[in-house]
Amino acid sequence: MAQRCVRWSAVVIFVILGFISYGAASPLRSKSNGTIITESDGSEVWCEPSQWYDVLWFWFANFLLHALSVRSLPGESWVSSTVFKFCCLLVPYTGVRRGLCLILRASNLAGNDLHSAARANALCMVIRGPEWRPREGQVVEGCSIETPKDRKKEKRAKQQSSMLKNPFANKDPREKGGAPEITIVDTNISNDTPIQSPVRGNEVTLKTKDLYTPPPARSLVDKLTRILIESHRFHSQPPTANLVDHVNVKIHGVCQLVPGYALSYIPEDMKVYSHIKHQRSLSISRLLGVNHVPDIKLASTHDVPRILFSIIQTVIAGYSLYKARGRQIEQYGYAAFGLTVLPYMMVSVINLIGSLLSSEYETVYLVHSAIMDEMKLRGGLCDGVVGTLERPPHQIYIYIEGEVETKPQGQTNEFAYSNGELHCHDTTDGSPKVELQVSPTNDRDPVKFIWLAQKWRRSCRGARKKRQKQGPSANPLLCVPSHSGFTRLPPLWYQTCLKVLTIVLLILAMGLPYIIIAVLSGWRLGNSTSMQRTFVLNWYICGQLHGYAVSMVEGVDGRKNVIKSSVIIFVTYGSYSVMGFYMVFQEMLESGTCKAL
Numbered sequence: 001m002a003q004r005c006v007r008w009s010a011v012v013i014f015v016i017l018g019f020i021s022y023g024a025a026s027p028l029r030s031k032s033n034g035t036i037i038t039e040s041d042g043s044e045v046w047c048e049p050s051q052w053y054d055v056l057w058f059w060f061a062n063f064l065l066h067a068l069s070v071r072s073l074p075g076e077s078w079v080s081s082t083v084f085k086f087c088c089l090l091v092p093y094t095g096v097r098r099g100l101c102l103i104l105r106a107s108n109l110a111g112n113d114l115h116s117a118a119r120a121n122a123l124c125m126v127i128r129g130p131e132w133r134p135r136e137g138q139v140v141e142g143c144s145i146e147t148p149k150d151r152k153k154e155k156r157a158k159q160q161s162s163m164l165k166n167p168f169a170n171k172d173p174r175e176k177g178g179a180p181e182i183t184i185v186d187t188n189i190s191n192d193t194p195i196q197s198p199v200r201g202n203e204v205t206l207k208t209k210d211l212y213t214p215p216p217a218r219s220l221v222d223k224l225t226r227i228l229i230e231s232h233r234f235h236s237q238p239p240t241a242n243l244v245d246h247v248n249v250k251i252h253g254v255c256q257l258v259p260g261y262a263l264s265y266i267p268e269d270m271k272v273y274s275h276i277k278h279q280r281s282l283s284i285s286r287l288l289g290v291n292h293v294p295d296i297k298l299a300s301t302h303d304v305p306r307i308l309f310s311i312i313q314t315v316i317a318g319y320s321l322y323k324a325r326g327r328q329i330e331q332y333g334y335a336a337f338g339l340t341v342l343p344y345m346m347v348s349v350i351n352l353i354g355s356l357l358s359s360e361y362e363t364v365y366l367v368h369s370a371i372m373d374e375m376k377l378r379g380g381l382c383d384g385v386v387g388t389l390e391r392p393p394h395q396i397y398i399y400i401e402g403e404v405e406t407k408p409q410g411q412t413n414e415f416a417y418s419n420g421e422l423h424c425h426d427t428t429d430g431s432p433k434v435e436l437q438v439s440p441t442n443d444r445d446p447v448k449f450i451w452l453a454q455k456w457r458r459s460c461r462g463a464r465k466k467r468q469k470q471g472p473s474a475n476p477l478l479c480v481p482s483h484s485g486f487t488r489l490p491p492l493w494y495q496t497c498l499k500v501l502t503i504v505l506l507i508l509a510m511g512l513p514y515i516i517i518a519v520l521s522g523w524r525l526g527n528s529t530s531m532q533r534t535f536v537l538n539w540y541i542c543g544q545l546h547g548y549a550v551s552m553v554e555g556v557d558g559r560k561n562v563i564k565s566s567v568i569i570f571v572t573y574g575s576y577s578v579m580g581f582y583m584v585f586q587e588m589l590e591s592g593t594c595k596a597l
Contacts, residue, residue: 047327047592054593055585058337062320063089063581065313066344069306069351070095071102073233074122075249075364079559083566090570090577092343093547095351096509098554100502101234102354104225105268109357109494113298114272114387121233122298122361123266124244124251125389126372126382127483128208132260134415134480135378139427142211142408142481145204206422209479210238211406212267212486225499228506232555239264240482244364245557252363253384261375264483266367271403271487272387275368296386300359310352317345325520331591333526334517335536337584342513343543350505370484389486402490408481424478510544532583539580546573 067089072081088095107120117123134140214236217223230236244263246255255263266272274296324338366372368388376382391405413424517523525533550573553565 050588050591050593055588058320058584058588059581061313061316062341063344065309065316066092066348069309069313069348069355071098071303071306071351071355071358071360073098073554074117074120074361075244075251077248077250077559080248080554080556080562083562084554086566087550087553087569088347090574091543091546091550092347093509093544094550094553096347096506096547097229097231097551099347099350099354100229100506101231102358103350103505104229104498104502105234106357106494106498107359109492112295113300114274114296115489116300116359117298117361117365117386118266118270118272119268120300120358120361121265121268122300122364123272123367123387124263124364125239125266125367125369125483126257126261126375126380127239127264128371128480129240129260129262129482130208132208132480133206133422134424136417137414139412139414140480141412142410143413143424144209144410144479145476146479147476203475204478205475207477207479208240208482210240210482211408212239212270212483212488214238214267215269215491221496221499221503224503229499229502231551233265236267239267242267248557248559248562250363252365252386254381255366255383256381258375258378258380260378261371261380265364266389269489269491270389271400271489272367272389273391275385275388275392298361298365298386300361303355303360306360307352307355310348310355313348314345314352317341317348321345321516321520328591329521329524329526331526332528332532332587333524334521335526335528335532335583335587336521337587337591339517339520340536340539340580340584342516343540346509346513350509353505371482389484391487400489403487405485405487407485410479413478513540532587535576535579535583538576542573542576549573 067085070085070088072084076084084094105119105121107116110116110119114123217226226236233242235242240262242265244251244265246257246263251263257263320338320341324336328336328338365387366382366385368382368385368390370390372380372382372385411426412428414427415422415424417423550569553562553569556562556565
């Protein structure tokens with residue numbers, strides 16, 4: 001509610017500044033210091049020295065409004081949102097990927113509110129984290145054991161499958177939508193097979209593994225979308241790699257996690273069912289003859305102020321381009337200040353389309369699962385869930401053709417502690433009672449380094465871990481599912497069209513400004529200085545190239561880290577923007593403000 005009041009307050013301030021600027025630019029202004037200039041086409045214009053309100057209005061309407069038109073993420077704190085908009089002001093193409101992701105998801109086109117929220121990254125679930133440990137006597141389904149050889153074989157199989165010319169050969173035709181087969185290592189030991197002992201007895205290392213795997217990028221359009229379009233929050237990745245910063249992200253309801261558990265965003269193709277908390281309500285509905293669960297309605301908004309900001313900025317930027325014809329371009333060439341609004345206008349158009357196709361959510365909603373119930377038994381607290389991943393029994397739900405239900409497969413292990421050590425054995429019917437000793441994962445280095453040495457150690461950690469895993473002393477991994485089973489939805493029939501649209505918009509946003517500059521100015525130098533041309537051209541190019549790097553600030557967790565990132569971005573990438581703003585103000589003061597007679 002507070003953010004909505006701030007947005008409408010910004011609209012009111014914009015209108016007030018517009019009236020002030022219009023009143024200052026009206027015929028009531030003194031014409032004693034002005035001159036009549038004849039343009040090359042024979043038209044006459046009245047030019048006079050630019051005042052402070054002319055410069056302020058140009059900067060506010062063409063640059064600041066672009067930053068205000070950038071959408072906020074679901075549950076994003078005001079600090080993170082302000083920092084990201086500040087980065088969009090410095091580097092205009094910072095928000096282009098977020099706008100394209102909103103178009104790519106198009107949550108307003110989904111079937112129901114739960115699916116719309118999942119496509120907008122507004123749903124989250126409780127998962128087992130890397131530090132999760134079982135309790136005494138706990139039984140976990142879907143466990144599997146992976147040896148280093150199995151991991152190498154699985155990696156080699158993935159590489160070979162990606163090189164197949166026909167990825168749909170010998171598969172169920174319902175899986176053509178992109179639902180991959182989940183490969184789990186079979187560790188059931190038959191009575192006739194001798195037990196292969198690992199390095200030290202039957203010792204294994206506990207690890208949480210995702211059941212969900214992102215759909216493979218099979219076509220060129222899918223690969224380009226993964227690389228160029230999808231940003232940090234909208235990237236297709238497993239749940240353990242897409243965690244929610246529950247301290248800084250606003251969660252609907254109450255969520256108090258216990259050690260070993262984390263929150264993760266629900267992928268867009270994971271089906272969420274309506275969740276009825278009270279069984280009494282279900283019983284009454286059945287007596288009344290209602291067998292299906294009604295759809296959940298979630299609070300969302302189309303964010304009219306941002307749509308207005310995008311429209312107003314686009315119109316004013318287009319008018320600034322129109323006014324750049326003639327005297328501005330003759331004087332400054334392609335370095336004219338009226339042409340500098342092009343990158344901001346392009347991204348504002350993308351933000352406008354994204355705001356029309358996707359709703360905005362103030363908070364992130366919780367979704368019930370079996371892992372959430374497990375966390376509650378350990379003292380956790382979750383209230384205010386809006387859906388569930390579990391298919392409730394004895395209820396009628398709409399079946400979507402092509403959806404695939406995925407359940408944990410593998411062993412059912414029972415864990416127990418003995419003399420401070422964790423042991424487990426397989427309780428699956430028909431399997432031998434083989435007891436395994438579970439060793440905790442220890443990736444921490446007890447040696448403390450200074451800051452520079454710590455950065456160097458982190459950069460080399462990946463190579464060291466790879467060598468350790470390939471060594472003969474690596475223990476097999478006892479993989480425990482990080483989340484419960486789910487139902488994978490097929491891709492929407494228009495998803496490919498949205499991907500093509502986002503790629504086309506990205507190409508236009510990158511190349512169209514240079515085409516418009518070439519048409520209007522012909523890349524003429526005019527009377528501009530080399531410094532003006534250098535900074536303006538670098539502002540165009542670096543604003544596009546640096547936009548991809550700066551957009552990664554949305555993946556920074558913690559308020560302090562976000563503020564530090566903004567300072568680093570300002571020092572690293574803000575020089576061209578600051579000098580670009582300075583050149584715009586300098587040119588406006590030199591050329592003055594001209595109006596047609």
